[in-house]
Structure formats: C-alpha cells, structure tokens
C-alpha cells in the first residue's frame with residue numbers, strides 16, 4: 001500500500017469510529033426524551049443549548065481545528081434536534097387562532113428550537129398572488145382570498161414535519177379543516193380581546209381590522225369565531241401575559257401528551 005492509501009485507510013477507520021460514536025450520541029437523545037417524559041420535565045430547554053456551546057468552546061480552546069470542529073458540533077446538535085422533533089411530531093403543527101394571538105411568533109420560535117421548517121399561509125398566498133393581503137382584499141375581495149387559502153392548503157397537502165402558521169380565518173371553512181387534519185395536529189392559540197388589541201393596534205397589515213381597530217370589534221369577531229376555533233383544535237393554549245418560551249413549552253408538552 002502506498003502512503004496515500006495508508007492515510008485513506010486511517011480516515012476510513014476514523015469514519016467508522018465517528019459513526020459508532022454519533023450513533024451512541026443519538027441513543028442518548030432517545031434516553032433523554034424518555035427520561036423527560038417519565039419525570040414530566042420540560043421538553044424544550046433552550047438554556048441548555050447556550051451552556052453546551054460554551055462548554056464545547058472551552059474544550060476546543062487551543063485546538064488547531066477549533067473553528068472546524070465547532071462547526072461540526074453545531075451541525076451535530078442541529079441534527080439531534082431534528083431527530084427529536086421528528087420523533088415527537090411526525091406530523092405538521094398547524095397553528096390557528098385570532099389575529100394577533102401569536103401564531104407567527106410561536107411558529108418562528110418553535111421552528112428555531114425544534115429545527116423544524118415553518119411556513120405562513122399568508123406569506124405563501126402573498127407570493128403566489130404577487131400582492132399583499134391588503135391588496136388581495138381590496139382588488140379581489142375576501143371570498144377570493146378564502147379560495148386562495150384553500151388552494152394553499154391543497155398545495156401543502158403532501159408536506160410533513162413543518163410548522164404552519166395559518167391565516168386567522170383559515171379554520172372557518174370545513175374543507176380547510178379537513179385538509180389541516182389530514183397530516184397535522186391543530187393548535188389553537190388564544191388571547192383576550194384586550195391583549196390582541198394591545199399587540200396589533202399599531203399595525204395596518206390586517207385588512208379586517210383596518211378601520212375597526214378597537215376592543216369591541218375584536219371582541220365581537222372573536223366571539224363569532226370562538227366555537228369554531230375550539231371545536232377543530234386538538235389542543236388549546238392561552239397566551240395572555242405569558243412569555244414566548246412558556247407558550248412554546250406548553251404547546252410542545254400538550255402535543256407530546258396527545259394519544
């Protein structure tokens with residue numbers, strides 16, 4: 001064997017070791033998930049991630065390959081999170097609820113913490129139609145927008161393992177709910193009319209609220225939708241006066257405890 005072949009053989013041997021070690025590391029993820037389940041511990045522990053990064057930096061200090069190895073570790077951690085999410089949620093997480101209840105905010109947070117892709121049906125429609133939601137309502141009318149929502153769900157029918165933040169009116173149509181339930185669990189986020197008002201009062205991006213930006217209007221529309229929202233939801237999480245991470249944890253633990 002010439003020298004280069006010898007080195008390649010060595011690399012191959014190290015690859016075997018890496019595979020063995022990575023598999024053992026993944027087994028630990030299974031163990032941790034099982035342990036958290038048994039002890040009723042929070043599934044999301046974002047503070048652990050920061051500590052882990054610091055600990056790894058310390059271990060790699062003065063290592064010639066510090067940057068490269070650190071990058072590999074980040075990828076390892078990313079994939080461990082993906083593996084965990086895939087096991088916990090082998091379906092789409094469909095966030096529904098009134099405007100301003102926090103669907104987009106929670107979807108983004110969960111997407112980061114679980115390494116799951118997130119998608120906004122409103123954004124999806126804006127891209128397809130090449131118009132803002134306000135423009136669609138003004139030029140084509142609400143009924144047209146509602147058809148776009150159904151079409152968006154049909155296009156997304158085959159996707160799996162994503163977090164979908166649905167437009168506030170999406171669950172009002174039976175055909176939409178059917179599509180949402182096909183390969184997803186429906187998470188209803190709630191907030192009081194006062195909270196919603198506080199969160200959205202300076203925005204003009206929600207056509208239904210333009211010219212109606214007051215607690216009374218919000219309260220009336222919310223009441224009209226309440227029973228529909230509640231009847232289609234697999235789980236419900238109230239978001240009033242709660243920080244994002246607490247809402248996200250509640251979503252995740254309630255979903256994980258579904259049969």
Ligand SMILES: Nc1ncnc2c1ncn2[C@@H]1O[C@H](COP(=O)(O)OP(=O)(O)OP(=O)(O)O)[C@@H](O)[C@H]1O
Pocket residue numbers: 097098099100101102103104105106165167168199200206239242243244247
């Ligand atoms: N738990 C929370 N605490 C404080 N502010 C929040 C919370 N959740 C969301 N917000 C803020 O409220 C506003 C509305 O939130 P978000 O856009 O996520 O709502 P949404 O349900 O997606 O609304 P829409 O249906 O109109 O898309 C944002 O400015 C966001 O930063």
Ligand SMILES: O=C(O)C1=C[C@@H](O)[C@@H](O)[C@H](O)C1
Pocket residue numbers: 098099122133166167168169170205206207208
């Ligand atoms: O609640 C609703 O009906 C809506 C909510 C937004 O997400 C947009 O989908 C649109 O403004 C309509």
Ligand SMILES: [Mg+2]
Pocket residue numbers: 103104105165
């Ligand atoms: Mg949103």
